[in-house]
Amino acid sequence: MGSVRKLTNEALAASIVRRLRDRGHSAWLVGGCVRDLLLGRVPKDFDVATSARPQALLELYPHAGQIGAHFGVVLVHDGEAHVEVATFRSDLDYTDGRHPESVRFETDPEQDVRRRDFTINALLLDPVSGEVLDYTGGRADLNACIIRAIGDPVRRFQEDHLRLLRAIRFAARLNFNVEPETLAAMQSLAPAIATVSAERVRDEVSRILTEGGARRGFELLDTSGLLQEVLPEVAAMKGVEQPPEFHPEGDVWIHTLIMLEGLREPSLELALGVLLHDIGKPATFRAADRIRFDGHVEKGVEIAHRLLNRLRFPHAVIEQVEALIANHMRFKDVPDMRESKLRRFLRMPAFDEHLELHRLDCLSSHGSLTNYDFAIAKLRDVPSEQLSPVLLVNGHDLIAAGCKPSPAFGPALREAEDAQLEGRVTTKEEALQIALKKFYSTTFVTK
Numbered sequence: 135m136g137s138v139r140k141l142t143n144e145a146l147a148a149s150i151v152r153r154l155r156d157r158g159h160s161a162w163l164v165g166g167c168v169r170d171l172l173l174g175r176v177p178k179d180f181d182v183a184t185s186a187r188p189q190a191l192l193e194l195y196p197h198a199g200q201i202g203a204h205f206g207v208v209l210v211h212d213g214e215a216h217v218e219v220a221t222f223r224s225d226l227d228y229t230d231g232r233h234p235e236s237v238r239f240e241t242d243p244e245q246d247v248r249r250r251d252f253t254i255n256a257l258l259l260d261p262v263s264g265e266v267l268d269y270t271g272g273r274a275d276l277n278a279c280i281i282r283a284i285g286d287p288v289r290r291f292q293e294d295h296l297r298l299l300r301a302i303r304f305a306a307r308l309n310f311n312v313e314p315e316t317l318a319a320m321q322s323l324a325p326a327i328a329t330v331s332a333e334r335v336r337d338e339v340s341r342i343l344t345e346g347g348a349r350r351g352f353e354l355l356d357t358s359g360l361l362q363e364v365l366p367e368v369a370a371m372k373g374v375e376q377p378p379e380f381h382p383e384g385d386v387w388i389h390t391l392i393m394l395e396g397l398r399e400p401s402l403e404l405a406l407g408v409l410l411h412d413i414g415k416p417a418t419f420r421a422a423d424r425i426r427f428d429g430h431v432e433k434g435v436e437i438a439h440r441l442l443n444r445l446r447f448p449h450a451v452i453e454q455v456e457a458l459i460a461n462h463m464r465f466k467d468v469p470d471m472r473e474s475k476l477r478r479f480l481r482m483p484a485f486d487e488h489l490e491l492h493r494l495d496c497l498s499s500h501g502s503l504t505n506y507d508f509a510i511a512k513l514r515d516v517p518s519e520q521l522s523p524v525l526l527v528n529g530h531d532l533i534a535a536g537c538k539p540s541p542a543f544g545p546a547l548r549e550a551e552d553a554q555l556e557g558r559v560t561t562k563e564e565a566l567q568i569a570l571k572k573f574y575s576t577t578f579v580t581k
Contacts, residue, residue, distance in 0.1 A: 146215040147180035148261040153194065159186040160222075162243060162258035162267065169254050172266070172276055173308070182219045183258065185241045191219055205237055222246035225293070244269045251290060251297045252304065253282045279310045287319035295326045298360060299338035306342055306351030317358065324359035335364055336445040343405035349395035352409075367441050368409065370416040377425045381499045386415045392498035403451055404487045407458030408494060410438045414459075434459045454484060458491055465492045465505045468512075474552035480513055481521040526554050526565035535566060537573055546573035 141149070147163055154161035161184040167177035184191070188206045192198060198208040198219070206221030222240040240246055244267075247256035253272035259265070266273065270284050281301050283290040291297050298320050305312050312320070327335065342351035352368075355361040362369045371386040383389055393408045400408070414434030418427045435456050442452045461482065468476060482488060493506050527550045529543050537543070550569040553559045559568060 141212045141215040143180045143215050143217060144177070144261075146210065146212050147182055147217045150182050150210060150217055150219060151261055154182075154184050154186055157186070157190075157194065159184050159190070160241070160243060161186070163261050164220075164247070164258050165250070165255050168257040168259040168266070169272075169276065171259065172257065172273070180217050182217055183222055183243065183246055184219060185222055185243075187221055187239060191221070195219075206239060223249070225249045243267060248284060250284060251294070251300060253284055254280075254304070254310075256284055275313075279308070280313050281305045281308075281310050281316060282313040283316045283319065287316045288323065291319055291323045291326070295323070295330050296334050296338065298323060298327050298358070299330075299335065299342070299364075302351055302354045302358065302360065303338055303342050303345065305354055306347035307345045309347055309350060312354065312358075320358040320360070324363050327360055327363050332444060332446045336447060339364065339445065340402050340405075343394075343397075343409065344400055344402055348397050348405060349391045352391060352394060365441070367413055367437050371412065374416045374419055375425055376415075379424075383499060386412050389498055393494045396494045396497060400490075401487065403454040403458065403484070404490060406438075406442070406447075406451070406455045407462075407487065407491050410434065410441070410455060411459050411462050411491060411495065413437045413441070431460060431463050454487070457482065457484075458488060461488055462491055462495060465509065468505050468508055472552070472556065474555040476512065477516065477521050477555045480509065480516070485513075520555075523554060525551060526559065526562045527569050531562070531566055532569060532573060535570060537570070540577065542573050542576040545576050546570070 144167075147167070151161040151163065161182055163171075163180060164183040165181045167180045170177040186194075188200070188208065191206075191208050192200070195208065195210045198210045201207050201209050201218070206223055208219050210217050210219055222243055222245060223237045224240055224245045225237050243258055247258065247267075247269050250256045253270040253275045255272070256268075256270045257272045257276075258267040271282070275282050281304050283297075283301070301312060301316065301320060304310065342348060342355070352361065355364070356369070356372070368390075371390060374386040376384070376386060376389065381389055383392055390409065390412060393411075394405075397405055397408060412430065412434065414430035414432070414437055415427045417433050417437070418430040420426045420428060438455060438459055439452065442455060447455075461479075464479060465488075468479070471479065489506065489509060492509075493503065496503050496506060525547075527547065529539070529547065532543060532546065533539065537546075546569040549572040550559070550565040553568050554565055559565045
């Protein structure tokens with residue numbers, strides 16, 4: 135049997151360029167893939183820009199999907215490989231801060247790239263010869279590590295307000311500086327981000343947190359004025375002092391930035407947990423015998439819930455971030471926990487994220503990993519089947535013993551499980567006796 139041919143996105147893009155040129159069209163790789171290739175990075179996606187009109191593209195690739203018919207964009211598939219192919223165009227007036235009212239198809243690639251956002255995203259590459267077309271100075275900005283808007287930065291950001299956040303994402307991920315005029319335009323137009331949908335803002339914030347350079351990203355969000363507009367709850371952490379004996383690094387904002395800097399390819403949930411774990415501190419700050427934040431965990435869960443819902447994060451993401459916030463202070467008690475309580479703690483869903491948040495929290499403040507090491511050692515020494523053993527007794531056993539189903543079942547079964555986790559019982563009969571004792575005492579108290 136012959137092997138099945140599998141194209142990569144890059145190979146598919148190169149084949150599309152060759153095929154379009156064979157038909158007499160101009161065609162180039164364009165945008166982020168060119169930027170990443172020139173930086174020695176591996177692009178995730180590949181885009182092709184061409185003089186071929188949409189109808190010609192669909193004739194060449196009849197199974198392509200039209201993902202932007204009005205803008206002349208089709209999606210070409212070959213197995214799992216996919217490439218966006220777009221007709222050269224210039225954009226006419228923008229009125230909604232997102233989309234041009236209309237577009238004009240072009241034959242000149244220069245007209246196409248001059249409508250784009252930043253110079254480093256406006257480079258064209260011949261995948262065969264390696265020739266690069268640079269009409270906006272993008273190559274020099276790549277070499278100088280600069281994010282610069284094409285042409286008038288105010289106009290670029292007014293065309294699409296989301297570009298305000300995109301500039302920060304690229305600067306953070308690439309560790310680039312934002313060119314002064316571009317940054318000044320961002321600062322003056324920061325309030326315009328309020329017109330962008332919550333979902334689009336959410337996606338950009340998520341990328342800033344997870345694509346690398348999260349600390350740099352949030353420093354730029356602050357410098358640009360966008361932090362106050364998008365995440366005022368996070369901006370409120372600035373200047374909130376902490377007790378120096380526990381937090382010699384500085385205020386809540388500095389502590390959070392240091393933790394963000396420590397992230398390495400985090401899940402979105404972990405990154406959000408790091409960002410928001412102390413979000414309740416500004417509202418609970420109190421200077422008594424020392425600085426205190428009584429109830430900051432509970433307040434933090436409440437604030438995070440509102441923030442994450444406002445940005446339309448999925449329920450599962452919100453649930454895990456709230457769990458990270460709610461449990462991050464429990465690590466201080468792990469050496470003194472009863473065995474049953476400790477094992478319940480260690481078996482929480484995605485406990486590796488709780489561990490990593492705690493590790494970063496410690497390294498960004500007092501520096502001691504004593505409790506982290508204790509938890510790691512316990513996880514190593516206790517097999518998973520002992521953390522979550524098959525229960526010796528359940529509700530059916532209580533019913534069989536003559537108990538009428540009631541809310542007292544919960545405490546009774548928990549008491550039996552605690553005894554099992556702590557090794558105080560090893561048989562069903564022993565566990566049932568403990569459960570029955572708790573059931574009847576709870577029922578008596580309730581009555």
